[in-house]
Amino acid sequence: MSEQKTTQSARELVEDSIRLGIAVGDFLPGEPLREREICELNGVSRSAVREAFRSLEAEGLITTVRYRGPMVSQLSIEEVRSIYELRGILESQAARLFTLRASDEQCARLRQTVEDIGRGHDTQDMVLVISSSADFYHVLAEGTGNVAIGQTLFSLLNRLALFRFSSTRWPGRAEKSMAELRAIICAVEQRNAEAAAQRAREHTEASGEIALLVIEERNRGALASGRTRRRKTT
Known part of the structure; x- marks a missing residue:
């Protein structure tokens, strides 16, 4: 054993x-x-x-x-778009259920994870950003009282780990992401389930837009690299 x-x-x-x-x-x-x-x-x-x-x-x-x-793994634009569309549905519903079902203690823990993410951005500590982001979703999933939503959401988030570093380094994204997360937690604390769901969907949609830009940039870089190699061999 x-x-x-x-x-x-x-x-x-x-x-x-x-x-x-x-x-x-x-x-x-x-x-x-x-x-x-x-x-x-x-x-x-x-x-x-x-x-x-x-x-x-x-x-x-x-x-x-x-x-x-x-x-x-390398994900295509179509795969990323599909994953983010599904993530938007799940994360929106998770925020709604959390707002309706979570205890005050869970709300306080969710607020703390958001502040920890912000501290990680301020100090450029990517490990803290990533670990605190994981804590955010663990608390969120726990507070929904729906195990299936949590399991499915974590599966999607694991696949999207491919974009976490690149997307947070995108100019202005960290600041915008923090504003989105704070909007979610404010709606949660006000126990406004529909507002929390909407803010969560907006956060996911914005993250998805950056992920698609990251892929397009990588594709352009790979294409340019391929052209350079071809020129060198001719």
Whole structure:
């Protein structure tokens, strides 16, 4: 039993490490994930890394390419648009249910996560921004009293970790995002469920617009890089 628990903990350590690496830009879309390097980075066995790869592939964060191995997934514009549309529906409903069902203590915890995110932006501490954002959604999901919404929302958010670093670095996005989050929490504290749902949808729509801009920028960069390589070989 203890050996199984140790293996499970090692797998989770690797998963969290890779998720964070993707979120802060250490691992970029299309970048290969080398088993030996991940083992050395986390001090775990190859079996734990392989289990983590399988789990992250199921989430859509990793894609295994034949003859090339696992790499960070690359999402198309159509995939990102679809994910954000679904996220908007779920996050809006989560905000509505939280406002109707959450305790005052849960509302206070949600407010604290928003302030922690803001502190992370102010100090340029991306790890704090990401961890506090995760706390925000954990508290939000808990307060809905709906396990299915929470599970589905977290699945989508894990896939969108691919954009967290790039989108928060987009000029003016951090400030706008904080204004959106504070609008959500204000509506929640006023127990205005419809306003909270609307503010949550607006936040998701704005995040989705930035994610699409990030993809377009990456595509232009890849195209320019390809043209440069072709010119060098001709």
